[in-house]
Amino acid sequence: MKRLMLATAALALTAGVASAQTVRLGTEGAYPPYNFINDAGEVDGFEREMGDELCTRAELTCEWVTNEWDSIIPNLVSGNYDVIIAGMSITEERDQVIDFTQGYIPPAASAYAATSADIDVKTGVIAAQAATIQAGYVAETGATLLEFATPDETVAAVRNGEADAVFADKDYLVPIVEESGGELVWAGEDVQLGGGVGLGIRESDAELRDKLDAAIASMKEDGTLNAMIVKWFGEGAAVWGEEDEGGK
Structure with a gap:
């Protein structure tokens, strides 16, 4: 879905965050219905609901951080947050700088x-x-x-x-x-365009990626993810079918 980022990023941090008590989720907060700031000044939208559910299933304590789009990958790599959850399409160019989970929204x-x-x-x-x-x-x-x-x-x-x-x-x-x-x-x-939308993770954080991957897969398997997609994007939105399960 969204976005080609060719910005040069710094080297990834060598210390993983999977063992950290709190995982910081970085989003733009300006791309409804994926993510936006509501009247209470809080992150809202499809990715807020989905992200909170992922953290519950992965048994992670998560907090939300907002960041402007044009620096969202460099600030992930430099450690300002641990996950990008911002309508970001999986592309080869980005995959050279960061890692991705499997897609949580199909290519659209x-x-x-x-x-x-x-x-x-x-x-x-x-x-x-x-x-x-x-x-x-x-x-x-x-x-x-x-x-x-x-x-x-x-x-x-x-x-x-x-x-x-x-x-x-x-x-x-x-x-x-x-x-x-x-x-x-x-x-x-x-x-x-693009290869679907996934969570962006530092390449050094394989354990965190695997936990979130498993949570995404479980949401696909029990229908929770498709229900959220339809809730936020409407009945005509692309959803996951059996042939898509578990794919990146």
Whole structure:
């Protein structure tokens, strides 16, 4: 789903955190329904509910930390938190810097939203969040890429006429388009990107990865994970089938 990060990261810490009393979960807090900050100032959304359940099943004490997207991998590697849980797609580029659990959301579509369905998404000005798989894709299409630090800014760029369309996870854009009252519509074709969404872990933390992997697998097996996906993303969301169980 989300995001290609090519930022250079520091060397991973050699000390694992699997034996630590508290595991810190790092998220963006700005990408609903994956993660957002609610009116009480707390991390909320699909990943908050799922992350809390994972920690219960893995018998871990967890606390939540927010971090801006563009530095989320470097700050994992440098030890500011222990897990990335932020709608992050599993990609080969990221896997060279950090490790991933198996996916907790199947690969899903990215989409274009614009003020007109007639926008040529291959030649127009396309807004995307910086350091994402969507930004990387737009840069290779021949369109003019306009990058922003946050997802909200990409949508605002379309509304104020700065960009012709925004390209992002369709799951993120669906409620925005539906609630726009016709101001925003779909343009172009959906695009399949990434290898699903997984938890990012430092490469030195294999024990922690294995605990979280086992918890994800158990949520797939008993249907809890699919139920959460449908709750937060709707009945049409991609869910796990028997052929997907346990895959990374």
